[in-house]
Amino acid sequence: xxxxxxxNDETLDYTRTLEFLAHxxxxxxxxxxxxxxxxxxxxxxxxxxxxxxxxxxFQLEMCVNHNPGHSVSWDNDGSREQDDEVDYLMMDMVKAxxxx
Numbered sequence: 001x002x003x004x005x006x007x008n009d010e011t012l013d014y015t016r017t018l019e020f021l022a023h024x025x026x027x028x029x030x031x032x033x034x035x036x037x038x039x040x041x042x043x044x045x046x047x048x049x050x051x052x053x054x055x056x057x058f059q060l061e062m063c064v065n066h067n068p069g070h071s072v073s074w075d076n077d078g079s080r081e082q083d084d085e086v087d088y089l090m091m092d093m094v095k096a097x098x099x100x
Contacts, residue, residue, distance in 0.1 A: 011065050014039045018060075022046055027059035027075065034065050038097045045093040049086055056082045070099040 014032040017039075025046055034042060042063055049058050056078035064071045072094055076086045094100050
């Protein structure tokens with residue numbers, strides 16, 4: 001949900017929110033600072049990554065909109081096929097967020 005008093009291009013710190021929603025997909029020290037639209041996109045892609053299957057061992061390390069610029073990093077230790085699929089999804093997510 002997008003807060004009513006926030007401009008759509010203003011970044012917010014969603015780290016605690018994501019800890020509540022998907023702590024099992026976050027690496028220790030993960031930082032998430034995005035616009036409300038970008039955060040919705042992140043949640044959508046994390047759901048897709050979870051659907052890749054057991055053993056993917058995905059951990060989001062950082063997802064920050066520096067405006068200008070961005071930092072997105074992750075680690076995954078699944079099978080080669082899972083790693084390739086996760087890497088593809090993350091690259092697609094970066095584009096969907098407008099970073100690429």
